[in-house]
Amino acid sequence: AKEHPVTKIVNMLKKMQSTLQEEQVKDDEINEKMSCYCETNDKEKNSAVEAALRAIDELTVTIEEKSALASKLGTEIEQLVAEMEAAAKAIATATKMREEEHAAFSAEEKELLDTITALTDALGVLGKHNEPALLSVAARLEARNFRHLEAVKRRVLSMLQQPNSKSYNARSGEIYGILKTMKEEFEGSLAKTQKEEAEAQQRFEELIAEKKAGIEKARERKNTKVTEKSDAEVALVNAKHDLKNVREGLSA
DSSP states (O other): OOOOHHHHHHHHHHHHHHHHHHHHHHHHHHHHHHHHHHHHHHHHHHHHHHHHHHHHHHHHHHHHHHHHHHHHHHHHHHHHHHHHHHHHHHHHHHHHHHHHHHHHHHHHHHHHHHHHHHHHHHHHHHTTOSHHHHHHHHHHHHTOOOGGGHHHHHHHHHHHTSOTTSOHHHHHHHHHHHHHHHHHHHHHHHHHHHHHHHHHHHHHHHHHHHHHHHHHHHHHHHHHHHHHHHHHHHHHHHHHHHHHHHHHHHHO
16 A cells, blocks of 8 residues: 555645744744843843942042042151141150250259358358368358359458458357358248259250150050051952943943
8 A cells, every 4th residue: 555646745735834833933942042141140140240440430439539548647647747846845855955054953953062061161160269260161152152152251251351450259150141141042042943944854854754744655656556547458459459340340
């Protein structure tokens, strides 16, 4: 039973139709997948582009802010260093002046003490009530410089060198009174000088304490700002690196 030619053609046409239908289904599936992929991919890329543009804006602002902050902190650190150096210089200058003042005071104090000792000895010698005592006093006075009381010393020496027209008691009593007054004046000068030295020393110590406290505060502030500047510089480097990567990603 051979197949009739017409039947054969009909069967062939049916098979062709079935094949075409299957291919159409596959084409539809591929087209749907391609359409879905293109649509989804387009959305993702557009979203990535928008995110990259936003990131670029944000990173640009961050770079500007961190750069300005690092520069500002650098200037403030320099100012604090200069402030500490000025305070240290002030301490050195004040210390040198105080040493010079103290040296001058020590010399003056020694001179005043020596003068007071000499006058005390002279007054003690006058208590011996004899003519050689007056000569001893004259020798002691001649050996000393009484500064602004030199005129008084000359007067006493003149009295000691006067002829013995007056009694010893009269002469020694008058000289004793003058020397006692001189001694009291020198003791007053010594007390005043010592008081001024104590006040100067106190002012010096207060100044040094104030300067050192200022240096310590400035150092603490500087250390804080150094840390902040370091953080800003690290953030700046990271932001520049991120910006480069984002721009490369955007370009891709």
